[in-house]
Amino acid sequence: MKELRLMKGNEAIAEAFIRAGADGYFGYPITPQSEVLEYLMAQKPYETTGMVVLQAESEVAAINMVYGGAGCGKKVVTSSSSPGISLKAEGISYMAGAELPCLVVNVVRGGPGLGTIQPSQGDYFQSTKGGGHGDYKLIVLAPASVQEMADFAKLGFELAFKYRTPVMIQSDGVIGQMMEKVELFEQMPRWTNEEIKKISPWATVGKTPDRERNIITSLDLDPARQERHVYKLGAKYKEIEENEVRFEKIQCDDAEYIFVAYGSSARICQKSIEIARAKGIKVGLLRPITLFPFPKKVLNKLADQVKGMLTVEMSLGQMIEDVQLAVNGKVKVEHYGRVGGMIPSPDEIVAALEQKIIGG
Amino acid sequence: MDIKDIIKPENLVYSKSKLFTDKALSYCPGCGHGTAHKLVLQTIEEMGIESETIGVAPVGCSVLAYEFMDIDIQQASHGRAPAVATAIKRLMPEKFVFTYQGDGDLAAIGTAETIHACNRGENIVIIFINNGIYGMTGGQMAPTTIAKMKTSTSPYGRDTAIMGNPLKITELVAQLPGVYYCTRQAVHTAAAVRKAKKAIRQAFENQKLKKGLSFVEIVSNCNSGWKMTPVDSNIWMENNMFPFYPLGDIKVPTEK
Ligand SMILES: Cc1ncc(C[n+]2csc(CCOP(=O)(O)OP(=O)(O)O)c2C)c(N)n1
Numbered sequence: 001m002k003e004l005r006l007m008k009g010n011e012a013i014a015e016a017f018i019r020a021g022a023d024g025y026f027g028y029p030i031t032p033q034s035e036v037l038e039y040l041m042a043q044k045p046y047e048t049t050g051m052v053v054l055q056a057e058s059e060v061a062a063i064n065m066v067y068g069g070a071g072c073g074k075k076v077v078t079s080s081s082s083p084g085i086s087l088k089a090e091g092i093s094y095m096a097g098a099e100l101p102c103l104v105v106n107v108v109r110g111g112p113g114l115g116t117i118q119p120s121q122g123d124y125f126q127s128t129k130g131g132g133h134g135d136y137k138l139i140v141l142a143p144a145s146v147q148e149m150a151d152f153a154k155l156g157f158e159l160a161f162k163y164r165t166p167v168m169i170q171s172d173g174v175i176g177q178m179m180e181k182v183e184l185f186e187q188m189p190r191w192t193n194e195e196i197k198k199i200s201p202w203a204t205v206g207k208t209p210d211r212e213r214n215i216i217t218s219l220d221l222d223p224a225r226q227e228r229h230v231y232k233l234g235a236k237y238k239e240i241e242e243n244e245v246r247f248e249k250i251q252c253d254d255a256e257y258i259f260v261a262y263g264s265s266a267r268i269c270q271k272s273i274e275i276a277r278a279k280g281i282k283v284g285l286l287r288p289i290t291l292f293p294f295p296k297k298v299l300n301k302l303a304d305q306v307k308g309m310l311t312v313e314m315s316l317g318q319m320i321e322d323v324q325l326a327v328n329g330k331v332k333v334e335h336y337g338r339v340g341g342m343i344p345s346p347d348e349i350v351a352a353l354e355q356k357i358i359g360g
Numbered sequence: 361m362d363i364k365d366i367i368k369p370e371n372l373v374y375s376k377s378k379l380f381t382d383k384a385l386s387y388c389p390g391c392g393h394g395t396a397h398k399l400v401l402q403t404i405e406e407m408g409i410e411s412e413t414i415g416v417a418p419v420g421c422s423v424l425a426y427e428f429m430d431i432d433i434q435q436a437s438h439g440r441a442p443a444v445a446t447a448i449k450r451l452m453p454e455k456f457v458f459t460y461q462g463d464g465d466l467a468a469i470g471t472a473e474t475i476h477a478c479n480r481g482e483n484i485v486i487i488f489i490n491n492g493i494y495g496m497t498g499g500q501m502a503p504t505t506i507a508k509m510k511t512s513t514s515p516y517g518r519d520t521a522i523m524g525n526p527l528k529i530t531e532l533v534a535q536l537p538g539v540y541y542c543t544r545q546a547v548h549t550a551a552a553v554r555k556a557k558k559a560i561r562q563a564f565e566n567q568k569l570k571k572g573l574s575f576v577e578i579v580s581n582c583n584s585g586w587k588m589t590p591v592d593s594n595i596w597m598e599n600n601m602f603p604f605y606p607l608g609d610i611k612v613p614t615e616k
């Protein structure tokens with residue numbers, strides 16, 4: 001049964017892991033996402049659905065537990081915040097290389113370094129351009145509400161298994177900590193051993209006489225074979241770019257200007273639109289939902305319609321590079337953002353639009 | 361008499377475990393890794409658990425263990441095999457799970473994963489090959505390198521005042537309540553091989569009985585890294601490694 005609740009983003013995503021039929025969660029506490037592990041430990045899903053919940057000794061251990069579980073074809077997930085994601089980067093790269101499905105949640109805080117525990121979007125490059133070593137991409141989902149925190153847990157698992165690849169949910173301290181109404185999807189059963197064998201015939205669940213052994217590895221010392229493997233990954237990322245672009249267009253139909261913003265910045269921009277439109281400025285919002293694959297085509301099309309674009313990010317300007325590439329010089333693209341855990345106000349954003357795009 | 365007359369079942373006194381693939385071992389001739397592999401595979405075969413066993417290979421010379429072992433295997437990142445094995449076992453408690461790790465992997469970069477898997481008493485087997493050196497990367501100093509031993513990164517011998525002391529990680533994890541069985545063995549002589557095999561069997565039997573973590577160290581040679589002939593390396597091991605790393609059980613189950 002669907003169920004309506006008032007929840008924090010972090011709690012909603014934790015509840016969604018259980019309901020999505022996850023087999024295991026492995027995590028290590030860090031603000032602003034510790035509620036995920038706390039919620040799971042309080043719910044004790046190991047007594048209901050049989051989901052394993054384990055507090056690891058570090059983020060490094062946690063991501064490698066996820067590797068082990070994913071290698072067995074299980075639905076496994078870890079969550080952390082920026083410094084912890086840096087520690088997971090090696091493991092994420094291994095999982096991309098070994099083609100293992102999993103979910104990694106980053107409730108982003110301000111960096112670099114220990115930075116601050118306040119919200120930020122400074123990990124865009126890390127999520128979309130690598131983070132770990134080697135030629136790989138993650139599918140990156142950016143929720144902008146508590147509802148999407150819950151829904152993207154389910155969607156994330158679907159995409160991870162569809163493409164045999166790690167999926168990153170890039171949230172931030174605002175979305176993780178704020179409370180909103182959320183409609184929770186129904187409890188899904190965990191996969192049985194037989195289902196896992198069908199869905200993931202490559203999984204290491206014990207070699208039975210009817211098949212060759214299964215090996216989970218990212219290593220191939222033969223350059224020709226390794227090249228074929230990396231090309232195969234490349235083809236997969238192309239396919240993802242073709243099929244999985246997700247975005248939301250808000251008041252773009254008559255827009256002369258648009259904001260490009262994701263996550264909590266997109267929520268703030270909606271208020272900025274109201275303020276700007278009251279002043280007679282026709283502005284809309286393009287909200288990327290997938291940061292990879294990035295909604296390039298729609299932005300390129302919008303560039304034919306509008307006079308300028310303002311990217312709003314809680315960073316020094318990271319996503320703006322993808323917007324500029326998508327627009328390819330057709331219109332002016334500028335960035336407005338706050339950093340260090342500061343959150344831009346709707347008025348500030350309108351002022352930036354007037355100064356940098358309309359006036360500039 | 362030609363070769364066909366010799367190869368007859370009744371003349372067969374030795375065969376490789378059927379769980380070895382046909383791939384030629386990539387280990388240096390004389391290296392203990394191959395013998396250690398054999399003992400693990402023989403144990404799995406004799407217990408009849410090959411379809412229920414998942415191995416975890418490390419980063420080190422045995423990174424390619426999955427090429428030689430005809431069972432399901434995951435290759436872990438450097439040092440993280442115990443974390444990988446933890447999840448496999450927790451998510452599939454009915455399966456047998458073991459890690460196979462070198463000393464750099466287990467006792468340097470993976471120290472935290474080793475100690476915490478041991479401390480949680482994960483119901484797995486850890487096979488720990490201690491050759492006192494980093495074999496794969498060409499013979500650098502390991503956490504287990506004994507004092508005064510020459511390696512490529514301690515070319516004048518390990519100076520403990522500068523480079524720290526060799527780490528007896530096996531004695532260390534033996535202190536942890538989660539470790540049920542802890543032993544140190546070798547595979548350089550027929551007698552040692554027999555004892556090591558018994559220890560490995562004991563470790564897997566413990567897992568079957570859900571007793572917690574079993575830790576089997578095998579002090580082994582790295583003739584290439586040590587820059588010795590295989591025979592000399594075994595003599596050197598007996599004279600220099602065994603006094604510091606004495607063979608035998610370190611922790612044995614007390615209950616009946
Ligand atoms: C993160 C990381 N750091 C370093 C290495 C390089 N490396 C590969 S094997 C190895 C040491 C292995 O030594 P040991 O565990 O003692 O195993 P042996 O080769 O002696 O069997 C190192 C440092 C790596 N692969 N990954």
Ligand code: SF4
Nearest residue numbers: 388391421495582583
């Ligand atoms: S380098 Fe040393 S440990 Fe590695 S295979 Fe050769 S002898 Fe064995």
